[in-house]
Amino acid sequence: MTGFLSDLVQYQGLFRMVTVLGIGGTFQIGFQISTITYMSQHVKAFINETWLERYGYPIHQDNLLFLWSITVSIFGIGGLLGSSGSRYLTVKYGKKKCLLCNNLLMIVAASIMGCSKIARSFEMILIGRFMCGISAGLCVPLHHQYVGEISPRKLRGFANSTSSFFWSLGKAVGQISGQRELLGSQSLWPMLMASCGLPALVQLVTLPFFPESPPYLLMHKGDQEGCKKAIRQLWGEGHHQAEIDDIMKEKATMKNTKILSVLELMKEPAFRWQLYMIVILTATVQLCGINAIYFYTFEVLQAAGFDERMISYMTLSVGLSELVAAVVCTSIIERLGRKVLIRGGYLMMGSLLAGITVTLSLQDWYFWMPYCSLCLIILFVVVFGVGPAGATVSIRVEIFKLSCRPPAFVISAVMNWMGVFVIGTTFPFIVERLKHFCFLIFMGVLFTSGIIIHLFLPETKGKSIVEITEEFDKLNFKKKRIPTTPHHVTEDYTFCTRL
Numbered sequence: 001m002t003g004f005l006s007d008l009v010q011y012q013g014l015f016r017m018v019t020v021l022g023i024g025g026t027f028q029i030g031f032q033i034s035t036i037t038y039m040s041q042h043v044k045a046f047i048n049e050t051w052l053e054r055y056g057y058p059i060h061q062d063n064l065l066f067l068w069s070i071t072v073s074i075f076g077i078g079g080l081l082g083s084s085g086s087r088y089l090t091v092k093y094g095k096k097k098c099l100l101c102n103n104l105l106m107i108v109a110a111s112i113m114g115c116s117k118i119a120r121s122f123e124m125i126l127i128g129r130f131m132c133g134i135s136a137g138l139c140v141p142l143h144h145q146y147v148g149e150i151s152p153r154k155l156r157g158f159a160n161s162t163s164s165f166f167w168s169l170g171k172a173v174g175q176i177s178g179q180r181e182l183l184g185s186q187s188l189w190p191m192l193m194a195s196c197g198l199p200a201l202v203q204l205v206t207l208p209f210f211p212e213s214p215p216y217l218l219m220h221k222g223d224q225e226g227c228k229k230a231i232r233q234l235w236g237e238g239h240h241q242a243e244i245d246d247i248m249k250e251k252a253t254m255k256n257t258k259i260l261s262v263l264e265l266m267k268e269p270a271f272r273w274q275l276y277m278i279v280i281l282t283a284t285v286q287l288c289g290i291n292a293i294y295f296y297t298f299e300v301l302q303a304a305g306f307d308e309r310m311i312s313y314m315t316l317s318v319g320l321s322e323l324v325a326a327v328v329c330t331s332i333i334e335r336l337g338r339k340v341l342i343r344g345g346y347l348m349m350g351s352l353l354a355g356i357t358v359t360l361s362l363q364d365w366y367f368w369m370p371y372c373s374l375c376l377i378i379l380f381v382v383v384f385g386v387g388p389a390g391a392t393v394s395i396r397v398e399i400f401k402l403s404c405r406p407p408a409f410v411i412s413a414v415m416n417w418m419g420v421f422v423i424g425t426t427f428p429f430i431v432e433r434l435k436h437f438c439f440l441i442f443m444g445v446l447f448t449s450g451i452i453i454h455l456f457l458p459e460t461k462g463k464s465i466v467e468i469t470e471e472f473d474k475l476n477f478k479k480k481r482i483p484t485t486p487h488h489v490t491e492d493y494t495f496c497t498r499l
């Protein structure tokens with residue numbers, strides 16, 4: 001505890017910037033994902049009222065369901081587009097400028113959605129949701145890369161795992177705000193929809209006071225003085241020679257600080273296993289069953305005989321459990337390491353899904369069985385938050401050099417948004433056919449991924465990017481001669497390492 005407090009004092013600039021990035025980053029994404037559930041009834045009623053005013057007759061039920069599904073899914077389509085352009089925008093303008101412009105886009109989108117009821121236009125909700133999706137798709141990879149690059153080696157895992165914390169915090173705040181007693185009422189739902197612009201406004205006002213990431217300033221812009229100034233602002237006036245040496249070693253392996261394209265990265269044999277790992281990690285997050293768990297929480301509580309008003313508060317406990325778990329993850333990730341948390345988390349989650357399947361099968365036999373299901377569901381969410389949720393974000397940042405980090409995050413983000421869209425459209429049909437036995441599919445995915453992670457993913461705790469790359473070279477080249485640098489590397493650079 002004493003060590004953490006001393007780090008908090010020394011690296012107070014870093015902690016402030018991580019907070020600003022989190023509020024305007026994964027916090028607002030989690031907030032939007034959780035609040036849309038509470039607006040379902042109100043938005044459908046608004047669409048029906050607007051249709052009746054325009055055409056003189058109520059909208060057909062099938063058309064209403066179609067418009068609502070488009071309202072929900074268009075967020076994912078926008079996210080896919082935003083994430084696809086993140087590599088180009090990051091390389092051309094830098095992460096800081098991109099985030100500032102992204103905040104303006106989110107504020108405009110929130111304003112459009114907030115004014116939809118006054119304007120009597122449900123189309124404004126569709127436009128706003130699409131713009132929010134673009135903003136979210138661009139924001140998430142920028143947030144993860146930015147946090148990873150501004151963090152010293154000993155705090156890199158902690159800083160990266162805060163993305164999961166702010167995601168869970170946003171979901172919890174969204175669940176609280178969406179209660180009927182607050183903004184989830186018939187009259188105030190436009191304010192709930194527009195409130196996603198507040199985190200963007202906070203970041204827009206505060207981010208200009210913070211620097212661009214030191215590795216980006218040195219390796220892409222060639223700004224040595226700017227790099228040293230950024231390090232002092234974020235890490236204090238202490239001795240940071242080891243971190244500076246890490247940046248210099250990574251810079252020495254790059255030619256003209258060239259950022260690879262997505263196609264170049266996919267063709268580059270030196271990063272083949274890094275790509276395998278990021279694909280497996282991204283796919284497992286989508287197929288681990290966490291979305292199914294949130295879907296079934298309502299049914300489990302309903303089967304237990306709880307009142308629907310009471311159920312909304314009990315489902316909030318599941319979201320708060322994930323938030324507490326995210327806090328725990330930030331405190332233990334530097335002690336246990338990323339690989340242990342991911343591998344152990346997958347195996348425990350798979351075992352819990354087996355238990356949940358059994359209790360759901362027996363919930364009609366014993367009156368107390370739904371309570372067992374609820375306990376297992378909460379435990380599943382806690383294990384997910386403590387292990388894979390935060391550690392996966394850290395791994396994504398740490399296994400790629402700066403030259404291939406932007407395209408790698410494009411691949412990961414595109415896979416993630418495609419997964420959100422595909423699972424969102426197919427999952428209801430899977431549940432209808434398999435019922436609670438759908439958890440067995442997720443259990444198989446978790447056990448398989450856990451074994452792969454155990455066999456092939458190197459531990460990244462306490463290692464520099466160059467050291468992690470050397471670990472992957474053993475897999476990428478196996479018995480072949482391992483090149484000292486990839487084929488696009490030739491030049492050496494010098495930099496005064498004394499601050």
